[in-house]
Amino acid sequence: MKFDLDRKYIVIYTLISTVVAVSYLLFGHELSKLLENLIINKTTVKTEFIMLIVYFILFFLVTYMYNFYTSKVASQNLTEKAKALARSIHVDSKRDSESILNAIFVHLEKYRPYQESFIPTVVLTVTKVVIIIVALFFIEPVAAIILLTTAPFIPLFYILVGLKTEDEALEQATEFDEMGTLFLNLVRGKDTVTYTNAEREASRALQKSNDKFLSTTMHILKYAFQSTLMLEFITILGIGLTALEVGLRIIIFENITFYQSFFVLLMAPEFYSSLKVMGTEFHNGKIADGHLQKVNESLVAPRKEYREKGESLQLHDVTITTDRDLLKNTSIQFNKSGLIAITGKSGVGKTTLLNTIAGLHPPTKGQVTIQSDDVLYISDDIYLSDTTFRQYFNDLEEDKILNVLQELQLYDSIMNLEAGLDTLIINNNVPLSGGEIVRLKLARVLLLRPHIVLMDEPTEFLDETTEEIVLEHLSQLKEHALIIAVVHRRALLDIADTHIVMQNETLEVSV
Numbered sequence: 001m002k003f004d005l006d007r008k009y010i011v012i013y014t015l016i017s018t019v020v021a022v023s024y025l026l027f028g029h030e031l032s033k034l035l036e037n038l039i040i041n042k043t044t045v046k047t048e049f050i051m052l053i054v055y056f057i058l059f060f061l062v063t064y065m066y067n068f069y070t071s072k073v074a075s076q077n078l079t080e081k082a083k084a085l086a087r088s089i090h091v092d093s094k095r096d097s098e099s100i101l102n103a104i105f106v107h108l109e110k111y112r113p114y115q116e117s118f119i120p121t122v123v124l125t126v127t128k129v130v131i132i133i134v135a136l137f138f139i140e141p142v143a144a145i146i147l148l149t150t151a152p153f154i155p156l157f158y159i160l161v162g163l164k165t166e167d168e169a170l171e172q173a174t175e176f177d178e179m180g181t182l183f184l185n186l187v188r189g190k191d192t193v194t195y196t197n198a199e200r201e202a203s204r205a206l207q208k209s210n211d212k213f214l215s216t217t218m219h220i221l222k223y224a225f226q227s228t229l230m231l232e233f234i235t236i237l238g239i240g241l242t243a244l245e246v247g248l249r250i251i252i253f254e255n256i257t258f259y260q261s262f263f264v265l266l267m268a269p270e271f272y273s274s275l276k277v278m279g280t281e282f283h284n285g286k287i288a289d290g291h292l293q294k295v296n297e298s299l300v301a302p303r304k305e306y307r308e309k310g311e312s313l314q315l316h317d318v319t320i321t322t323d324r325d326l327l328k329n330t331s332i333q334f335n336k337s338g339l340i341a342i343t344g345k346s347g348v349g350k351t352t353l354l355n356t357i358a359g360l361h362p363p364t365k366g367q368v369t370i371q372s373d374d375v376l377y378i379s380d381d382i383y384l385s386d387t388t389f390r391q392y393f394n395d396l397e398e399d400k401i402l403n404v405l406q407e408l409q410l411y412d413s414i415m416n417l418e419a420g421l422d423t424l425i426i427n428n429n430v431p432l433s434g435g436e437i438v439r440l441k442l443a444r445v446l447l448l449r450p451h452i453v454l455m456d457e458p459t460e461f462l463d464e465t466t467e468e469i470v471l472e473h474l475s476q477l478k479e480h481a482l483i484i485a486v487v488h489r490r491a492l493l494d495i496a497d498t499h500i501v502m503q504n505e506t507l508e509v510s511v
Contacts, residue, residue: 003119003122004077004114004115004119004292005073005077005115005119009073010123012069013066013070013119013120013123013124014123014127016062016065016066016069017066017123017124017127017128018127018131019058019062020059020062020063020066020124020127020128021124021127021128021131021132022131023055023058023059023062024059024128024270025131025132025135025267026051026055026058027052027055027056027059028263028266028267029263030048030051030052030055031052031262031266032258032259032262032263032266033048033259034048034049034052035258035262036257036258036259036262039258040258066120066124067120070116070119070120071116073115074112074115074116074119074120077115078108078111078112078115081108081111082108110288111288111292112288113288114288114292117281118281118288121277121278121281122278122281124274125274125275125277125278126278128270128271128274129151129271129274129275132147132267132270132271133147133148133271135267136264136267139260139263139264140256140260140261140263140264142245142249143242143245143246143264143268146238146241146242146245147238147242147268147271147272150234150237150238150241151238151271151272151275232276234272235272235273235275235276238268238271238272239268239269239272242264242265242268243265243268246261246264246265249261306359306362306363306367306368307359307367307368307369307370308367308368308369308370309369309370309371310369310370310371311369311371312333312334312335312336312369312371313333313334313357313368313369313370313371313452313482313484314331314332314333314334314368314369315327315330315331315332315366315368315507316331316366316367316368316369317329317330317331317365317366317367318330318331318356318363318365318366318367318368319363319364319365319366320349320352320353320356320361320363320364321363321364322349322352325364325505326348326349326352326353326505327349327353327363327502327505327506327507328505328506329365329366330366330505330506330507331366332500332507334482334484334498335482335497335498336371336482337478337479337480337481337482338478338482338483338497338498339474339475339478339483339485339495339496339497339498340482340483340484340485340496340497340498340500341485341487341492341493341496341498341499341500342484342485342486342487342500342501342502342507343486343487343488343493343499343500343501343502343510344501344502344503345503348502348503349502350456350486350502351379351456351486353486353502354377354454354456354484354486356368357370357454357484358375358377358454359375360377370452371451371452372450372451372452374450374451374452375450375451375452375453375454376444376445376448376450376452376453376454377454378441378442378445378453378454378455378456378458379456386424386425386426387424387425388419388421388422388423388424388425389401389414389420389421389422389423389425389440390421390422392425392440392444393421393443393444393447393448394447394448396447398421400447401421401443401447402415404443404446404447405443407446407469407473408439408440408442408443408446408469408470408473409439409466409469410436410439410440410443413431413432413436417430435462435463435466438458438462438470439462439466439469439470442458442470442473442474445477446473446477449477449480449481450481451481451482452481452482452483452484453477453481453482453483453484453485454484454485455483455484455485455486456485456486457486457487457488458470458474458485458487458492467489467491471491471492471495474492474495475495478495478497
């Protein structure tokens with residue numbers, strides 16, 4: 001069995017488990033001696049009683065230490081996986097981001113019992129069972145043979161059930177992802193559903209997804225019930241056979257001591273109980289393993305930096321691919337300053353090209369050189385959240401911020417808010433229009449003055465008056481910075497130094 005855990009931790013788990021098992025054996029040994037001396041031999045038991053207390057305390061303390069240590073290691077490993085998932089949020093679609101969020105908040109939590117309970121229980125149980133069998137072979141070999149003969153039925157059964165459970169758990173995790181994505185998409189498109197009178201179809205889709213998920217869940221619960229029932233049956237049978245063997249040897253054959261019989265009857269329930277617990281944990285572990293597979297599917301290899309420092313921004317034999325080729329074997333060099341306007345039909349890949357230049361979407365092939373890492377990317381997304389206006393402007397001097405806000409006619413809109421620049425933006429709770437948010441992003445560019453500015457539809461949502469203000473500032477900004485803007489409106493093309501058309505999987509300079 002291969003654990004999702006570093007080998008050094010398995011070794012440490014085994015060493016601590018050995019101490020736990022040995023201390024329990026010594027406790028059973030002293031208890032058996034104490035009762036034999038007290039009941040059969042009628043002798044004093046002071047020494048045995050003291051040693052009994054010592055081994056009991058040792059067993060308790062080491063068990064506590066084992067649980068504490070394994071819990072700490074589990075939390076550490078889960079944290080590492082969560083960080084790895086967070087680093088994987090370099091996604092190319094919203095659906096990818098939903099899968100990663102499911103992996104972080106759902107699948108990783110469902111996987112937690114694998115680290116916290118399954119691995120520690122299996123290691124402790126295997127160690128304890130082996131030590132008990134070895135000890136019984138020295139003390140009462142016949143009982144050891146009975147335990148050794150009946151014990152394999154327990155792991156054999158839960159392995160068969162567990163393998164089926166793993167398949168069902170993976171299917172359940174996949175169905176949960178699909179149901180979550182469907183629900184989120186319906187929430188996003190609730191207005192469309194309402195306006196197109198598609199509520200019934202949306203409800204049917206959700207119901208169908210829910211029924212499928214529920215059916216798989218019930219199958220898993222069925223296996224859990226069957227597993228528990230069979231484990232109880234095998235456990236009772238094994239303990240009964242052991243008790244029968246001890247009883248026959250005490251009453252009929254009279255060839256076993258009180259110490260031997262009591263020790264066997266003390267160890268046998270612990271032996272089977274440990275296997276039964278491991279059987280239950282194996283079932284739960286396989287469910288968790290299904291969620292681990294979904295976590296691993298969301299983990300992607302760290303992206304290699306494909307941009308290199310150069311004299312200017314250039315694409316060298318670059319191919320950009322999503323579900324199809326957007327650019328193919330394209331090379332182009334940009335000036336160090338000026339405004340580059342990029343146009344093209346909808347869906348041709350203009351935004352993806354900006355993402356590639358920004359370092360967010362690696363090309364399938366080729367290299368990008370860039371003259372500076374001082375890049376600001378203004379997307380067409382108007383969403384702002386979890387920051388104040390002052391923080392959004394990198395806590396620059398207030399006078400500078402206010403001057404730029406006045407130039408872009410944003411002063412009244414922001415300063416009339418109760419907290420002014422210290423207003424916290426959460427879920428777009430501030431009353432700014434789309435055009436004001438575009439100017440707010442431009443204000444950040446004017447304040448930070450980066451070497452390269454990437455803009456996606458920078459004049460979208462602007463009326464004629466505010467568009468003139470933005471164009472005036474872009475005309476000034478392009479004198480000392482390189483601006484690459486995806487545009488649709490003619491006014492921006494009029495101030496562009498270069499017009500590039502994206503079509504036929506290449507970039508063509510328009511004359």
